[in-house]
Amino acid sequence: MNLDIFLQQLVNGASLGSMYALIAIGYTMVYGVLRLINFAHGDIMMVGAFLTFFAMQSGIPFEAALIIGIAGAAIIGILTDKIAYKPLREAPKISLLITAIGISFFLENLFTVLFGSTPKAFKAPEYLTKIFHLGNIYLPISVIIIPTVTLLILAIVLWILYKTKYGMAIRALAFDIQTVKLMGIDADKIIMIVFIIGSSLAAIGGVFYAVSYPSIDPLMGIIVGLKAFAAAVLGGIGSVGGAVVGGFILGFTEIFVVAMFPELGGYKDAFAFFFLILVLLFKPTGIMGQDLERGRF
Amino acid sequence: MLKVNDLTVNYGVIAAVRGIDLNVKAGTIVTLIGANGAGKTSTLNAIVNSVKKSGSVIFDGIDISKMATHKIVKHGLSLVPEGRKIFINLTVEENLRMGAFNNDEDFESLRNLVYEKFPRLKQKINQAGGTLSGGEQQMLAIGRALMSKPRMLMLDEPSLGLAPKIISEVFEIITELKSDIPILLVEQNAFAALKIADYGYVLENGSISLHDAAKNLLGNDEVRAKYLGG
Ligand SMILES: Nc1ncnc2c1ncn2[C@@H]1O[C@H](COP(=O)(O)OP(=O)(O)O)[C@@H](O)[C@H]1O
Ligand SMILES: [Mg+2]
Numbered sequence: 001m002n003l004d005i006f007l008q009q010l011v012n013g014a015s016l017g018s019m020y021a022l023i024a025i026g027y028t029m030v031y032g033v034l035r036l037i038n039f040a041h042g043d044i045m046m047v048g049a050f051l052t053f054f055a056m057q058s059g060i061p062f063e064a065a066l067i068i069g070i071a072g073a074a075i076i077g078i079l080t081d082k083i084a085y086k087p088l089r090e091a092p093k094i095s096l097l098i099t100a101i102g103i104s105f106f107l108e109n110l111f112t113v114l115f116g117s118t119p120k121a122f123k124a125p126e127y128l129t130k131i132f133h134l135g136n137i138y139l140p141i142s143v144i145i146i147p148t149v150t151l152l153i154l155a156i157v158l159w160i161l162y163k164t165k166y167g168m169a170i171r172a173l174a175f176d177i178q179t180v181k182l183m184g185i186d187a188d189k190i191i192m193i194v195f196i197i198g199s200s201l202a203a204i205g206g207v208f209y210a211v212s213y214p215s216i217d218p219l220m221g222i223i224v225g226l227k228a229f230a231a232a233v234l235g236g237i238g239s240v241g242g243a244v245v246g247g248f249i250l251g252f253t254e255i256f257v258v259a260m261f262p263e264l265g266g267y268k269d270a271f272a273f274f275f276l277i278l279v280l281l282f283k284p285t286g287i288m289g290q291d292l293e294r295g296r297f
Numbered sequence: 298m299l300k301v302n303d304l305t306v307n308y309g310v311i312a313a314v315r316g317i318d319l320n321v322k323a324g325t326i327v328t329l330i331g332a333n334g335a336g337k338t339s340t341l342n343a344i345v346n347s348v349k350k351s352g353s354v355i356f357d358g359i360d361i362s363k364m365a366t367h368k369i370v371k372h373g374l375s376l377v378p379e380g381r382k383i384f385i386n387l388t389v390e391e392n393l394r395m396g397a398f399n400n401d402e403d404f405e406s407l408r409n410l411v412y413e414k415f416p417r418l419k420q421k422i423n424q425a426g427g428t429l430s431g432g433e434q435q436m437l438a439i440g441r442a443l444m445s446k447p448r449m450l451m452l453d454e455p456s457l458g459l460a461p462k463i464i465s466e467v468f469e470i471i472t473e474l475k476s477d478i479p480i481l482l483v484e485q486n487a488f489a490a491l492k493i494a495d496y497g498y499v500l501e502n503g504s505i506s507l508h509d510a511a512k513n514l515l516g517n518d519e520v521r522a523k524y525l526g527g
Contacts, residue, residue: 176382183367
């Protein structure tokens with residue numbers, strides 16, 4: 001592999017890792033406050049991509065369509081929490097998990113019934129897909145824009161978590177719900193904010209995915225969601241920084257495995273999980289994770 | 298200020314609190330003493346609706362029996378929970394910020410008051426709550442509760458696991474608070490509690506076995522034998 005190809009793959013890896021990272025943040029934040037692996041999260045990403053797609057089809061420009069996709073995903077995220085998860089706050093966690101799997105099947109099948117299972121071509125605006133070259137490297141502009149936007153979003157999320165009272169409450173909630181309520185804080189409202197943030201970022205990740213691949217289908221959330229979940233666990237579930245690190249690690253690994261060993265290309269998805277198992281063997285809480293149960297009662 | 302009537306808490310088949318009445322008047326410290334497992338924590342948690350209960354709770358003339366926990370706190374009744382429950386992953390200042398969640402405009406003045414009352418906390422503003430000593434955590438827990446500008450304070454075993462010197466420091470602060478807000482103090486450390494309280498209730502197996510002015514309880518033979526070590 002010469003330097004040009006290496007750099008090219010590096011950028012591709014960053015771009016793919018960004019999508020995993022954006023989706024992983026939602027997994028990790030919801031897990032933090034509810035101790036729930038939200039299996040429907042990958043499908044929320046699909047919903048965001050579909051709504052953006054339909055908005056564009058009706059003639060709305062890409063940027064506005066993206067906002068509609070984000071808002072729609074956020075609303076679906078809030079609704080799943082209010083309708084499906086909230087009644088189960090006191091129930092055993094396994095009930096919550098099974099409900100999440102149910103929501104996931106529901107969204108996948110609903111979109112299949114409504115819009116068919118054939119992939120739809122996603123026509124990204126030209127300024128994202130235009131190819132530019134640096135020396136011998138040829139790349140679509142999107143591979144630069146996607147990681148840049150992702151890091152910007154990460155900065156905003158960290159700012160919310162560490163500088164605003166709502167963010168502090170999200171962090172406090174990860175350790176102790178009862179005591180958060182004793183502060184006069186409406187815990188359900190804080191959980192809703194988590195769903196808004198997580199679902200919005202998933203929608204952005206979904207649209208980035210649609211721009212890069214460039215097609216969408218009702219089941220697109222399954223494998224991407226699973227890998228983003230792996231990224232969240234790899235980075236340390238509950239840690240937003242960890243989710244991003246995990247996302248980038250998976251993105252780079254996947255791209256480089258395919259680049260270096262093309263004959264292993266078909267196994268690229270397996271590598272994500274092989275990597276996950278390897279890290280968990282040595283550090284069960286993930287790269288940046290803390291033991292969340294410490295201090296929780 | 299606080300009137301509790303026929304309060305009952307059951308955990309499945311376990312009857313933790315069996316229909317008790319309590320009364321806390323403005324300007325007083327009332328203590329609820331009893332052995333481990335008597336139902337003291339369940340009583341406080343039931344008052345703020347953290348556990349399922351039956352019975353009525355009237356706070357400052359308003360029926361809060363069915364109110365959500367966070368609304369009760371917003372209403373001015375604050376609980377410093379057993380074991381302090383500091384947010385160990387948040388800094389001292391962030392813990393106070395959480396206490397003032399519904400008091401944005403007053404945060405700085407309230408915080409300065411808390412630092413004045415607990416100068417030790419001021420030196421550790423940016424330290425994670427989990428790194429504080431037990432005594433400092435208790436002070437932070439009380440300070441955090443005061444950040445909501447409560448009209449009444451309930452404390453669940455503030456002396457738990459603290460050295461005697463720290464206990465007297467904490468109890469001194471509780472006594473100082475009395476002039477501003479009434480206090481319901483739950484304690485296993487009956488002697489220390491009765492010394493600063495105006496009135497006391499003795500909880501035994503979920504029922505009130507005795508209640509009287511604190512100085513009378515201090516002199517009561519049965520109380521002396523059971524809770525004051527003779
Ligand atoms: N969450 C719970 N589930 C079941 N039993 C409980 C629970 N909390 C307390 N208990 C039981 O209720 C009784 C009273 O406990 P508690 O209110 O904590 O007493 P205290 O604070 O006076 O030590 C005890 O027998 C205790 O074992
Ligand atoms: Mg107790």
